[in-house]
Amino acid sequence: MDKYYRNTWMEVYLDNFLNNVNEVKEHICKDKFMYCVVKGNAYGFGDRQIVGMVEKSEADGVAVATLDCALTIRKYYPNIHILVLGIIGPEYYEIASENNIRVCVANQYGVDAIKKSKLTKPLHIHLKINTGMNRIGFRKLEQAQKALNDLKKVANVDIEGIFSHIATAEDDDKLDYTLMQINTFKKFVTELNYPFKLIHISNSATTLKYDQYLDFITAYRPGFIIYGLKEILPAKYSADLNIKSIFKLKSSVVHTEVYEKGAKISYSNNYTTQKDNEFIATIPLGYADGFRRSESSTKILCKNQVGTIVGNVCMDTFMVRFDKPVNIGDEVTIIGNDEFTNIFKKAESAQTIPQELLVQFGMRVPRKYYINNELVDLQNDLLHK
Numbered sequence: 196m197d198k199y200y201r202n203t204w205m206e207v208y209l210d211n212f213l214n215n216v217n218e219v220k221e222h223i224c225k226d227k228f229m230y231c232v233v234k235g236n237a238y239g240f241g242d243r244q245i246v247g248m249v250e251k252s253e254a255d256g257v258a259v260a261t262l263d264c265a266l267t268i269r270k271y272y273p274n275i276h277i278l279v280l281g282i283i284g285p286e287y288y289e290i291a292s293e294n295n296i297r298v299c300v301a302n303q304y305g306v307d308a309i310k311k312s313k314l315t316k317p318l319h320i321h322l323k324i325n326t327g328m329n330r331i332g333f334r335k336l337e338q339a340q341k342a343l344n345d346l347k348k349v350a351n352v353d354i355e356g357i358f359s360h361i362a363t364a365e366d367d368d369k370l371d372y373t374l375m376q377i378n379t380f381k382k383f384v385t386e387l388n389y390p391f392k393l394i395h396i397s398n399s400a401t402t403l404k405y406d407q408y409l410d411f412i413t414a415y416r417p418g419f420i421i422y423g424l425k426e427i428l429p430a431k432y433s434a435d436l437n438i439k440s441i442f443k444l445k446s447s448v449v450h451t452e453v454y455e456k457g458a459k460i461s462y463s464n465n466y467t468t469q470k471d472n473e474f475i476a477t478i479p480l481g482y483a484d485g486f487r488r489s490e491s492s493t494k495i496l497c498k499n500q501v502g503t504i505v506g507n508v509c510m511d512t513f514m515v516r517f518d519k520p521v522n523i524g525d526e527v528t529i530i531g532n533d534e535f536t537n538i539f540k541k542a543e544s545a546q547t548i549p550q551e552l553l554v555q556f557g558m559r560v561p562r563k564y565y566i567n568n569e570l571v572d573l574q575n576d577l578l579h580k
C-alpha cells in the first residue's frame with residue numbers, strides 16, 4: 196500500500212461501486228453485455244482499483260477514451276475486455292491488437308490506416324456512427340457501408356461492434372432529438388445487415404430512461420450511474436435501483452485564528468470578517484488539487500458543524516468561517532453525501548457538472564480505498580510518478 200504525507204485525501208468506497216455496477220447489470224442489462232465506462236481515470240476515482248472491482252462484478256468489460264489508458268489497465272488486468280471509445284492514431288492499431296485492446300473506427304482515414312497496418316494478431320473493431328452528437332463517426336450510411344466492406348477484406352480484422360452516442364439523453368425536453376438518434380442508429384444497424392456482436396448506444400441516462408426503445412442493442416455503456424451520481428437525473432429514473440454514493444473528499448484543519456471585525460481574508464481581500472472574534476480555519480486543499488476558485492462560499496463540515504469557505508481559494512489552501520471554534524487536526528468533509536457538501540452543490544457553484552469536478556482532482560490527492568469500512572488500498576500517484 197502507498198503512503199501519503201498530507202492532510203487531504205479522497206475516500207473511495209469500492210463495495211458501493213461494486214453494488215452499483217451489479218444493480219445496473221441485474222435490473223437493466225441482464226443477459227446483455229455491460230461495459231463500465233472508466234474514462235478519465237475512472238471518473239477520477241482511480242482506474243486500477245475501479246477496474247479491479249469491475250473484474251469482480253457481473254459487468255463484462257471496460258471502456259476508456261485513449262489507448263494509453265487502455266494499456267495502463269492492460270498492465271494490471273491481462274484478460275479484461277477493453278474498448279477504446281476515442282479515435283486512436285493511425286500508427287497504433289498494431290499496438291492495440293498486440294495488447295488485445297478493442298478500438299473504435301470512426302472515419303475512412305482510420306479504415307485506410309488499418310488496411311496499411313501489419314496486424315499479426317486479431318484487431319477487434321467497433322464502427323462508430325454519428326447519429327447526432329456530431330463529434331466523431333460515420334454520418335452517412337454509404338460511408339459506413341464502404342468502411343464495412345473495406346474492413347471485411349482486411350486479414351486479422353474482426354468487426355465486432357457498432358456504436359453511437361446520444362447527445363441529449365439527460366435532457367427530458369429533448370426527447371425528439373434523442374429518439375431521432377436512436378432511430379437513426381437502428382436504421383444503420385438494420386441496413387448494414389452485418390452480424391455485429393456488440394451493438395451499443397446507451398450511456399447512463401439512455402440506460403435508465405430509454406431502454407424501452409432499444410430492444411435491438413446487445414450492450415450497454417453506463418458511466419456516471421455506477422459512480423453513484425444518480426442525482427444527475429430526476430429521482431424517478433433510478434427509483435428501482437439501490438445506487439450508493441462511492442466517495443468523500445476529506446481533509447483536516449492545519450491552522451486556526453480568531454480575527455477582529457474588518458480583517459481581510461485571502462488574495463484580493465475578497466472577504467472581510469463581519470464581526471469581532473470571527474473564527475477562521477485553514478484547510479490544505481486548493482486549485483492545484485482540482486478544487487476550484489469558484490468553490491469559494493460553498494460549505495464544508497467539521498464535526499457536524501457547517502462552515503463556509505471565505506475568500507479566494509488559493510493554489511494549496513482555503514479558509515473557512517465557523518461559528519464555533521474547531522481544532523487543528525480536526526477532520527473535515529469537503530465533499531460528502533449530506534445536504535451541505537454534496538458534489539451537486541459544488542458543481543452548481545462552479546457552474547459545471549459533477550463529472551468535470553471529479554476528473555480534475557489530481558495526483559496530489561491520495562485515494563484511500565475501502566471495502567466494508569476497512570482500508571484495503573491506498574494510491575498516491577505523486578510519490579510514484
Ligand SMILES: Cc1ncc(COP(=O)(O)O)c(C=O)c1O
Binds near residue numbers: 232280399
Ligand atoms: C462514448 C461514451 N459512452 C459512454 C459514456 C458514459 O456516459 P455517462 O457518464 O453519461 O453514463 C461517455 C461519457 O462521456 C461517452 O463519451
